[in-house]
Amino acid sequence: MNIKELYQEIILEHGKNPRNLRKTDNFNKDAKGNNPLCGDNVHIYLKLDEKKKVEDISFEGSGCAISMASASIMTDLIKGKEELEVKEIVNDFLGMIRENPVLKSKNLKEDEKTKLMCLSGVKQYPMRVKCATLSWHTLTSAIDNTQEEINTERGD
Amino acid sequence: MNIENIKKEFPIFDNKIHNNDLVYLDSANSSQKPQSVIDRVNDFYAKEFSNVGRSVHYLAVAATNLYETTRSSVQKYINAKDKNEIVFTKGATEAINLVANTFGQKYLKEGDEILITELEHHSNYVPWHFLRKSRGIKIEFAEINDEGEITIESIEKKITPKTKLIAITHLSNVTGAILPIKEITELAHSKDIAVLVDGCQSAPHLKLDMQDLDCDFYAISCHKMYGPTGLGILYAKKKWLEELPPYQGGGGMIKEVKRDSISYGDLPNKYEAGTMATAQVIAFDQSIKFLEKIGIENIVKHEKELIEYGQEILRKNNSVELIGNPKNKGAVLSFTIKSVHPHDIATILDEDGVAIRAGHHCCQILHDKLGISASARASLGVYNTKDDLDQLNSSINNCKKIFNL
Numbered sequence: 001m002n003i004k005e006l007y008q009e010i011i012l013e014h015g016k017n018p019r020n021l022r023k024t025d026n027f028n029k030d031a032k033g034n035n036p037l038c039g040d041n042v043h044i045y046l047k048l049d050e051k052k053k054v055e056d057i058s059f060e061g062s063g064c065a066i067s068m069a070s071a072s073i074m075t076d077l078i079k080g081k082e083e084l085e086v087k088e089i090v091n092d093f094l095g096m097i098r099e100n101p102v103l104k105s106k107n108l109k110e111d112e113k114t115k116l117m118c119l120s121g122v123k124q125y126p127m128r129v130k131c132a133t134l135s136w137h138t139l140t141s142a143i144d145n146t147q148e149e150i151n152t153e154r155g156d
Numbered sequence: 157m158n159i160e161n162i163k164k165e166f167p168i169f170d171n172k173i174h175n176n177d178l179v180y181l182d183s184a185n186s187s188q189k190p191q192s193v194i195d196r197v198n199d200f201y202a203k204e205f206s207n208v209g210r211s212v213h214y215l216a217v218a219a220t221n222l223y224e225t226t227r228s229s230v231q232k233y234i235n236a237k238d239k240n241e242i243v244f245t246k247g248a249t250e251a252i253n254l255v256a257n258t259f260g261q262k263y264l265k266e267g268d269e270i271l272i273t274e275l276e277h278h279s280n281y282v283p284w285h286f287l288r289k290s291r292g293i294k295i296e297f298a299e300i301n302d303e304g305e306i307t308i309e310s311i312e313k314k315i316t317p318k319t320k321l322i323a324i325t326h327l328s329n330v331t332g333a334i335l336p337i338k339e340i341t342e343l344a345h346s347k348d349i350a351v352l353v354d355g356c357q358s359a360p361h362l363k364l365d366m367q368d369l370d371c372d373f374y375a376i377s378c379h380k381m382y383g384p385t386g387l388g389i390l391y392a393k394k395k396w397l398e399e400l401p402p403y404q405g406g407g408g409m410i411k412e413v414k415r416d417s418i419s420y421g422d423l424p425n426k427y428e429a430g431t432m433a434t435a436q437v438i439a440f441d442q443s444i445k446f447l448e449k450i451g452i453e454n455i456v457k458h459e460k461e462l463i464e465y466g467q468e469i470l471r472k473n474n475s476v477e478l479i480g481n482p483k484n485k486g487a488v489l490s491f492t493i494k495s496v497h498p499h500d501i502a503t504i505l506d507e508d509g510v511a512i513r514a515g516h517h518c519c520q521i522l523h524d525k526l527g528i529s530a531s532a533r534a535s536l537g538v539y540n541t542k543d544d545l546d547q548l549n550s551s552i553n554n555c556k557k558i559f560n561l
Contacts, residue, residue, distance in 0.1 A: 003507040007558050038499050039516050039529035064497035
């Protein structure tokens, strides 16, 4: 595997200029996550409307190119989707990173899948999987309102 | 001193990493092992194994003698006054926990102060934090200067009549600063304060002389000294080991056990409860022999040249920023690259077979002070060469290229 497959242009670009790196006004759900070994941290803010549709999503935090790009791409994709769709997409993404060769979600358009598959390079770098999944686990925690800080040293 | 020959003693360098030669720059984390140490572990298990200090049969006596031979070698290597001042532990972490626990129990009460520094590894902070929680002691931090050093003045500033112990690193695993331990000990003792030194980073790289340093406790990590994992050493002045209570209870550390009373064994058994890391202790004798064969003076000279060379080339590399600029610096080069996260640096360098560490290196207090969440660190061992540092620099350039810098 070539290192350039991990650090594709789209990842470098999102890593350098992350989208939605701010704090949503009047957010109604949020969660924090951190990766104690790396010092990566993320705080996700969600604003769901009365129909449980994501009106806005944003994040604050710092980390490596992979974790910043993952949070940036994720927040871009999730906006406008419904809560249940979001959960399905998160599971599909985590499943792809863990074992599945492709994304299966019906809630993702083809171009969205292509974008997400840019992160599949981390599968070859087990130590870096946590960087790609941190914001996704944190998003789940925000939706479920678990009030639990995601820590990559627990669970996967 | 022929580095190529020394390197040949380390079989790990026969490996290819991603089809490249291994450039191992992570010795501050853990050093590689010479064949003699690996063989000794193997031979002991294959031909000489027995538990030590218990049975009277042939193998038990021979193993006990080997185990005690290492203790004598360590005593000599670090110039301790007495063989019984050497206690084997499972690591330097346990050595520091042993002191924090027993010293805390016996001497510390609410409001007493422990003075550490902003350079400390978590293993020389968290054990004291336990005492902060359990006994209400206070922890003070001596501050680093702009060069990433701790001066005697910064220590003096934080000493109060309540200071009971100073716990400091000998050599910072991030900035590489070598602390003036002898002066600190003199100052501390003039005020009746005990001194514990975290010697994890210094022990593989500096000449150790306990009687000259005069510290009360000194913790050593054997796996950073070309030795096996699972083994550390606590040096402690005899008077402390006699005065302090035992740390763990179990077999081997007792004199007499009755239903209503227990008396403890003589030194050093009092602190070595249970079956110890016997094979590791016995193999560690080979690590000391390895270091003695090269000679610590030669190691110091070689690594000083390397560190100066490494600083020189990295300073010339645009967008690389070295962390700390201590006058007296050990074998550590920590750095950041503007707009590239250390974990990305480490992954990209690894592709070229260059093994470095990225993260906070168990020094979050220091990274907070420096205003960064993580750094990249290249650390040296006796097997490194200027070529390794050239490869480091060239891989950093590749990393910059990938990130369009």
